[in-house]
Amino acid sequence: MKKIVIILSLVLSHLGFSQIITDTGTNVGISNATPAYKLDVNGTGRFSSNLLIGDPLGARTEINTSTNHKIYAPTNKKTIDLDGNFHGGGFVGVYRADNQFRGVFMESQPDNNHNALAIREMRNDEGVNDAIRLSSQIYAGDTTPTNYMSMPYQNSTIVIGGFGNYKKGLGYGLINKLKTSFENDVYVETGNVGIGTTDTKGFKLGVQGKIAAEEIKVAVHASWADFVFENNYNLPTLKEVEQHIKEKGHLKDIPSAKEVAKNGVFLGEMDAKLLQKIEELTLYTISQEKRMNKLEKENEALKTINSKLQELQERLENLESKK
Numbered sequence: 001m002k003k004i005v006i007i008l009s010l011v012l013s014h015l016g017f018s019q020i021i022t023d024t025g026t027n028v029g030i031s032n033a034t035p036a037y038k039l040d041v042n043g044t045g046r047f048s049s050n051l052l053i054g055d056p057l058g059a060r061t062e063i064n065t066s067t068n069h070k071i072y073a074p075t076n077k078k079t080i081d082l083d084g085n086f087h088g089g090g091f092v093g094v095y096r097a098d099n100q101f102r103g104v105f106m107e108s109q110p111d112n113n114h115n116a117l118a119i120r121e122m123r124n125d126e127g128v129n130d131a132i133r134l135s136s137q138i139y140a141g142d143t144t145p146t147n148y149m150s151m152p153y154q155n156s157t158i159v160i161g162g163f164g165n166y167k168k169g170l171g172y173g174l175i176n177k178l179k180t181s182f183e184n185d186v187y188v189e190t191g192n193v194g195i196g197t198t199d200t201k202g203f204k205l206g207v208q209g210k211i212a213a214e215e216i217k218v219a220v221h222a223s224w225a226d227f228v229f230e231n232n233y234n235l236p237t238l239k240e241v242e243q244h245i246k247e248k249g250h251l252k253d254i255p256s257a258k259e260v261a262k263n264g265v266f267l268g269e270m271d272a273k274l275l276q277k278i279e280e281l282t283l284y285t286i287s288q289e290k291r292m293n294k295l296e297k298e299n300e301a302l303k304t305i306n307s308k309l310q311e312l313q314e315r316l317e318n319l320e321s322k323k
Helices: 002-014 225-229 238-248 257-263 267-322
Strands: 021-023 028-030 039-041 051-054 060-063 070-073 078-081 090-095 102-109 114-120 130-137 146-150 158-160 174-176 193-195 205-207
Touching: 225 267
Parallel strands: 028 039, 158 174, 193 205
Antiparallel strands: 021 028, 051 060, 060 070, 070 078, 078 090, 090 102, 102 114, 114 130, 130 146
């Protein structure tokens, strides 16, 4: 060690450097009177070629001037490749200062067909649940990868156009303050959809405002109104209809204006009720037409009788005039 110190001193003196070299017998210091390491430099240093720290064939850090820099931990297949062209797999982890768990990490596992970037939950109980994981995985039996983002635990929210505390604690998993464009099918398997409102009144779709559509198809679960044309249907008389209107102010089986303002109407059910009234009106019209036809026939018969009577009257008058 003393020989190395003497050589370093001579070299530095020859180059015109004024440095203090200290040899404690086990450590060497440059501008450091109490070196704590094998080589302890108090100041800057420069290497004109490669620097290797560790086992040349094992765990090591290589800082290279001509190729990419790497950190190897071959026993655990962990490699940091700062240039990006190493294909051996491994992971990069950022560990928490207060425990041994890594909070953020990237990993590549070629043997398991899996690449991932993960952020762990920030917890005080040293838990290691993944908060967010971006993964590309080729599962057993597949030939193409499944690429996904997972947020598997409670209090997980994606906020677009805002920060994580926007509408915090309201139970939203996705908040988008910007416009959204869907170019394929959208399915809501459970729950309700509200547009302009958070209160859907218990229905699958609630809209606060008007709806424009070219056509709407309603599946009618109420009984359709063809029963009006059955022989045993008790068709109210027009007198009964008139009496109900006088007493209630609306047609029988049709909700009042007050009920509609309070509860609204079901389109399918209301269409069935309106059709019932149309079919009843049809029966009234048919009945009235039959009565009119009967009256017309009776009127024609009366005309014939009147004509005969008039003819007879004329004959009697002629007979009277000849006497």
